[in-house]
Amino acid sequence: MSKSDKPLFSHHEHALEKEYQVCPECGSELTIKHGKSGSFFGCANYPNCQYTRPVVEHERVEDKVLPGSECPKCQHNLAVKQGRYGMFIGCSNFPQCDYIEHDEAQAELEVACPSCKKGQLKEKNNRFGKKFYACDCYPKCKFVVNHQPVEGECQQCGFPLLLKRNMAAGVKYQCANKKCSAMQK
Structure with missing residues (x-):
């Protein structure tokens, strides 16, 4: 066995040691379980013993x-x-x-809501980090669009809002009315 193989082998042995651990509360075996927040070690004696711990221990950093x-x-x-x-x-x-x-100062949009005509459209993020634009009068007004809104009027239906779309052919503007969706120049 060469010197370069030895560290790899010791890491492999270390991984096997962690696989068969015992619960510090009841002495039963710990098994890997999967939950909505990811994988974790849990006691095999569940529900009698409710001991859990994360698979990966994150190092705490001082302020x-x-x-x-x-x-x-x-x-x-x-x-x-x-x-x-x-x-x-x-x-x-x-x-x-x-x-x-915050990382970046968001440029405030000054686009009026075309639905209620009282609120402003604000940039928000969904739980997956994707941007969307919604009326700040929510829940009274439920107007929402997925692309950046721009003040303007649709040439076909006259809807008072356009959406800025980055297409392969360049920036295009689309009607925000879902029934129309016409592209503007």
Whole structure:
């Protein structure tokens, strides 16, 4: 066996050791189970023993204060923190101040809702991270579109909103009326 094979073999043995572990609460075997949040180790003696633990242990990172930065809400320092969705920059005075700095400043859309004519269309993200645009008068108004809205009028049906579409032939504008969907120049 060469020196380069030895580390690979020891990693393989280490993986086998983790496969047969015992529950620290009741002494039964731990098995890999699958739930809505992913895989985890669970006690084989379930429901009598409800011990669980994650398959991958994530290392906890301490908050790192950013010197020279200032929270716009309370003037305390900002810090790099770890949350359930990853790393982010927030106020070091949490929970008294809940300021979180976002990656990019979203350009505010100034497009009126064509349905209720009271609200504005705002950019939002669904639970999978995909952008959509909805009326800020929700739940009274349920108008929603999947592409960036642009003020303009459809040449065919006269609907007061167009959607900006990035097509292979370049940027095109489409009528936001689902019954029409005509392309504009």
